[in-house]
Amino acid sequence: MPEYILAKHLSKHLNEEVILKGWVYNIRKSGKIWFLVFRDGTEFVQCVVLMNEVSGEVFELKTTLTQESSVMIRGIVQEAPRQENGIEILVKDIEVIHIAEEYPIALKEHGVDFLLDNRHLWLRSRQPYAIMKVRAEVEQACRDFFNERDFTLVDSPMFTPNAAEGSTTLFETQYFDRKAYLTQSGQLYSEAAIMALNRTYCFGPCFRAEKSKTRRHLTEFWMVEPEMAFFDIHDDMALAEEFVEYLVQRALKNCRRELEILERDISKLEAVKRPFPRITYDDAIAVLKRKGFDIAWGDDLGAPHEPAVSEDYDRPVMIWRWPAASKAFYMKRDPEDERYVMGVDVIAPEGHGEIIGGSQREEDIKVLLERIDREQLPVDDFQWFLDIRRYGSVPHSGFGLGLERTVGWICGTHHIRECIPWPRTMARLKP
Amino acid sequence: MPEYILAKHLSKHLNEEVILKGWVYNIRKSGKIWFLVFRDGTEFVQCVVLMNEVSGEVFELKTTLTQESSVMIRGIVQEAPRQENGIEILVKDIEVIHIAEEYPIALKEHGVDFLLDNRHLWLRSRQPYAIMKVRAEVEQACRDFFNERDFTLVDSPMFTPNAAEGSTTLFETQYFDRKAYLTQSGQLYSEAAIMALNRTYCFGPCFRAEKSKTRRHLTEFWMVEPEMAFFDIHDDMALAEEFVEYLVQRALKNCRRELEILERDISKLEAVKRPFPRITYDDAIAVLKRKGFDIAWGDDLGAPHEPAVSEDYDRPVMIWRWPAASKAFYMKRDPEDERYVMGVDVIAPEGHGEIIGGSQREEDIKVLLERIDREQLPVDDFQWFLDIRRYGSVPHSGFGLGLERTVGWICGTHHIRECIPWPRTMARLKP
Numbered sequence: 001m002p003e004y005i006l007a008k009h010l011s012k013h014l015n016e017e018v019i020l021k022g023w024v025y026n027i028r029k030s031g032k033i034w035f036l037v038f039r040d041g042t043e044f045v046q047c048v049v050l051m052n053e054v055s056g057e058v059f060e061l062k063t064t065l066t067q068e069s070s071v072m073i074r075g076i077v078q079e080a081p082r083q084e085n086g087i088e089i090l091v092k093d094i095e096v097i098h099i100a101e102e103y104p105i106a107l108k109e110h111g112v113d114f115l116l117d118n119r120h121l122w123l124r125s126r127q128p129y130a131i132m133k134v135r136a137e138v139e140q141a142c143r144d145f146f147n148e149r150d151f152t153l154v155d156s157p158m159f160t161p162n163a164a165e166g167s168t169t170l171f172e173t174q175y176f177d178r179k180a181y182l183t184q185s186g187q188l189y190s191e192a193a194i195m196a197l198n199r200t201y202c203f204g205p206c207f208r209a210e211k212s213k214t215r216r217h218l219t220e221f222w223m224v225e226p227e228m229a230f231f232d233i234h235d236d237m238a239l240a241e242e243f244v245e246y247l248v249q250r251a252l253k254n255c256r257r258e259l260e261i262l263e264r265d266i267s268k269l270e271a272v273k274r275p276f277p278r279i280t281y282d283d284a285i286a287v288l289k290r291k292g293f294d295i296a297w298g299d300d301l302g303a304p305h306e307p308a309v310s311e312d313y314d315r316p317v318m319i320w321r322w323p324a325a326s327k328a329f330y331m332k333r334d335p336e337d338e339r340y341v342m343g344v345d346v347i348a349p350e351g352h353g354e355i356i357g358g359s360q361r362e363e364d365i366k367v368l369l370e371r372i373d374r375e376q377l378p379v380d381d382f383q384w385f386l387d388i389r390r391y392g393s394v395p396h397s398g399f400g401l402g403l404e405r406t407v408g409w410i411c412g413t414h415h416i417r418e419c420i421p422w423p424r425t426m427a428r429l430k431p
Numbered sequence: 432m433p434e435y436i437l438a439k440h441l442s443k444h445l446n447e448e449v450i451l452k453g454w455v456y457n458i459r460k461s462g463k464i465w466f467l468v469f470r471d472g473t474e475f476v477q478c479v480v481l482m483n484e485v486s487g488e489v490f491e492l493k494t495t496l497t498q499e500s501s502v503m504i505r506g507i508v509q510e511a512p513r514q515e516n517g518i519e520i521l522v523k524d525i526e527v528i529h530i531a532e533e534y535p536i537a538l539k540e541h542g543v544d545f546l547l548d549n550r551h552l553w554l555r556s557r558q559p560y561a562i563m564k565v566r567a568e569v570e571q572a573c574r575d576f577f578n579e580r581d582f583t584l585v586d587s588p589m590f591t592p593n594a595a596e597g598s599t600t601l602f603e604t605q606y607f608d609r610k611a612y613l614t615q616s617g618q619l620y621s622e623a624a625i626m627a628l629n630r631t632y633c634f635g636p637c638f639r640a641e642k643s644k645t646r647r648h649l650t651e652f653w654m655v656e657p658e659m660a661f662f663d664i665h666d667d668m669a670l671a672e673e674f675v676e677y678l679v680q681r682a683l684k685n686c687r688r689e690l691e692i693l694e695r696d697i698s699k700l701e702a703v704k705r706p707f708p709r710i711t712y713d714d715a716i717a718v719l720k721r722k723g724f725d726i727a728w729g730d731d732l733g734a735p736h737e738p739a740v741s742e743d744y745d746r747p748v749m750i751w752r753w754p755a756a757s758k759a760f761y762m763k764r765d766p767e768d769e770r771y772v773m774g775v776d777v778i779a780p781e782g783h784g785e786i787i788g789g790s791q792r793e794e795d796i797k798v799l800l801e802r803i804d805r806e807q808l809p810v811d812d813f814q815w816f817l818d819i820r821r822y823g824s825v826p827h828s829g830f831g832l833g834l835e836r837t838v839g840w841i842c843g844t845h846h847i848r849e850c851i852p853w854p855r856t857m858a859r860l861k862p
Contacts, residue, residue, distance in 0.1 A: 042629050098825065100821065118818075120818060132627070133628075153570055157855060171604050174603060196554035196559070197554070230435075230452045392528075420586065421624060
């Protein structure tokens, strides 16, 4: 019995007879020969069935095998320069495992709602498959990047005890006899963790009950959040820049095949090299005014502004030094001008918008208490967070990178719901 | 200016002058010399302050530096065979960053409730610190194991649309105008994903609203769940066994220092080598009866039974072939005797209990529909799951490993709440 192998390893078995197990992606017939495009979830490969190479019974499978039927194929691995992956299988035998009922997703165009309703099947198609492979590679790249740089993974909690920042976008859960809230960010917990472990990251699901229907919002998304003791805003920006370059270059290196399937313009990704341009918020406002936007100092930058700023660059642009009033209470004030905080947003090119938000954190308990008071936040809920500044406070910084937005940019995907296996939006909770 | 380095890298800088940044863990005074146990979250190191090596001001810091004050230390790295890590620092200068208020956690015994209330500070202590390091290593080991074996990470959703299995242990959330439920397992989603990607794993938080107060329960825990197309129960057990051996041996290799801090008996972990004993459920019942337990065929095995079975072995024991009635509807029936299903539990030694539950999955839609009907489950909610059996059904298997239970076993921790950074139990939702 020949060896059962995964299709991704076929090139190591040239001219050998092997067993493959997987599914029928497509069939093309042509007289004494037919072609079965086979997929096993690790690669797509063309299998050639010749009348004089197989039994009559196997040859006749061309009429009974339906799309997505599962099969075991025995055949010889051959070079085939005209095939995408340079390989085809000369079939010796096919054993049917299961004949699929009529498959709802044909190899033609469907509406996106239909495809999302059938997400459990749609994942088998080439493009979703390729995006999932890129996503998995980017996730591991995130971990490798931080692991190689002396960071310790510290998972933040999903259940949080109070709606401390008073947000209306929190999901609320009955937690025995209390209420709990689903996390929007692990940052506050990471700020405590770095006092124990110096450099940490958390990487898990985050939740936002935003009633937003844009192509850039999910109610459930994944975020990686590094936090670093003894880093100021400049160290923070340098790390963010190195990180983004690393993710893109690693996808380019390890996901060529997937980016081809997605017809991604590789040259746009190849340009993503340090240094990234760094402009202040004030610079960005000046640019936007020059481009005709009706915007005033102090306004936050939204969806229309980000592409207008980033279109001048072939790589991500870092916008830093923001008005304090537009940013969260924990950001460190600029010691030279307290109207500003040491925050930074990283905007991806090609209109993909913000992928990173970060800042140096305020380490002075007096300044922090002032801001909590001014913003009328419930100070008791923050006592544990304030403890970080009571017992050996140190300068520190961090940022968060949205996984789906980053994968969407790398894959050139219009809507980020395609960049998570099981998208959840205001309108969608199934399957 | 000497280089700023992390303490974990000190051994690469022997006899060099370096800068360290971190916290005062402890101070011991002795006339013309004092000792500062320094930590920076990457290592603990003894710093020696000699009267004739530093300024008078720095020498007098012995009276003002409090526990957990943050400092920058300049000094020379010296060999010190009597120190745990073989190194000490001859201090040249100390710059104070922040003098800590009186620290609530002294280097003495505290009650566990007090420590958990101060989890954000307790993480700085040696034992919690060491457990967090082991946890991070085990998490990366999980990922490396599956990445190296052709698995693709496919994150399962946290929000699920219905309480399909009718469980009373689901957390419910208001999801705009509907209800959503927090996931208990990614398995059903992974079963769909492997039809697209062959071998997948998910690794994320899971939630159980169990009113249980045992030392083995958390409401929020992490689980890694591999799922494999074309694997039967024997392939599944072989993979589980290889996986557990890998995790333990990797912790032994990379976490020696942490296991020393935890005073873990290393020899117990060194014994965890394949093959693991495999016994059937029937064997386990026979053993329990022989040991005097009042148990009948068909009963589930609980907390008292697991240690009674596992105490006969120096490594994990795999209990397989369970009564169908005691296990979930999706497990594959034994074709030779339909009173049994092809499920497996892996029980850790030393009384640490179940760490893995897995099974071959039922791939025959008729059998699955029968079980859904018999258990009066809402069949409409499972239509997408049944689709997996309609379109190219294949034999497949998988399992789930509980991260905190595994880390608890490796670290020799009594209560698994110490094995997650921010434990959530029925009684605890803070900090």
